[in-house]
Amino acid sequence: MYRFINLVSQDAPDSLASDISTGLSSPEKYIHHKYMYNAAGSELFERITQDPNYYPTHAETEILTRFSPEIAAQLADNTAIVELGSGSSVKTRHLLTAMVQHQGKTLFCPIDISGDFLQENVKRLSADYPDLDILGVIADYYVGLAALADEIRQPKLLLWLGSDIGHADPATAAMLLRDKMLPALRPGDKLLIGIDLKKAAEPIHRAYGCPGDNDPLRYEFNCNALRHINQKLDGNFVTDNFQRYCFYNETAGRLEIYLKSKVDQQVTLNTLDQTFVFKADELIRIHFAHKYDQNDILQLTQAAGLTLQHQWFDAKHWFSLNLLSVGAA
Known part of the structure; x- marks a missing residue:
């Protein structure tokens, strides 16, 4: 026997808009990791968990x-x-x-x-x-x-x-x-x-596909945040304009994952009526994994x-x- 309670309509739209506006307006840009996890993102992550290195x-x-x-x-x-x-x-x-x-x-x-x-x-x-x-x-x-x-x-x-x-x-x-x-x-x-x-660091790097520039599956998963934002906020992120970058920060005891802008570019989110400027090599923090x-x-x-x-x-x-x-x- 099963039943469902759906509470997304009560919290998701406003928090998504606010979270993304705040994160991309920050001096050090970030996107909350939860926005990688729509249905497509969840399926991609399930595939990552099947990797023997994970x-x-x-x-x-x-x-x-x-x-x-x-x-x-x-x-x-x-x-x-x-x-x-x-x-x-x-x-x-x-x-x-x-x-x-x-x-x-x-x-x-x-x-x-x-x-x-x-x-x-x-x-x-x-x-x-x-x-x-x-x-x-x-x-x-x-x-x-x-x-x-x-x-x-x-x-x-x-x-x-x-x-x-x-x-x-x-x-x-x-x-x-x-x-x-x-x-x-x-x-x-x-x-x-x-x-x-x-x-x-070595098994952590293997698990998370670091330094990140040659891992198509994990790249697709991280870029799913951009696709999710495009869909929800009428945006024009071009995923090909970003590359994945990650490393284990031993001093802080955490794995850090970013999307790095390949070029100078602008991204507009029409729902927010905001345009965000990215310089070449500028980072968007996607995920920290503290150990x-x-x-x-x-x-x-x-x-x-x-x-x-x-x-x-x-x-x-x-x-x-x-x-x-x-x-x-």
């Missing part, structure tokens, strides 16, 4: 394959699973299987901004898991999570997989956990968060007001799953 997905899958029964055993009876950025739920299926085996009937609430992609995935999951009740939420993460705060009265496990937490710097990540997620949770609820770990060590994880959980209950790692210790507990208010 270790975050493979390491996290390894952990969930080995430890999902152990994770399920640490949760309260009748726990509902809420997942941020569900995607195709390939990895999540390991935990869903363990939860159904552990407690029987289970409520699963995937939240994703890409409505078409989410609806197709939910229908597949419903066919494969007759003991799942699925409530698909088409929304930005925090809008969807807030909507579920009163919808779900039973204990919750909030999944934030794929090292999505790394999109924000650690201080901002702690703020998001504390101010955006905790208000939607109750004492005793849990969070299971995938966090990519600091390591040598953590153990001390960083402990500082993050402390700053967010959470308790680190348990951790699981892949065999290479390149990636971690972290079970966090919500204490009394």
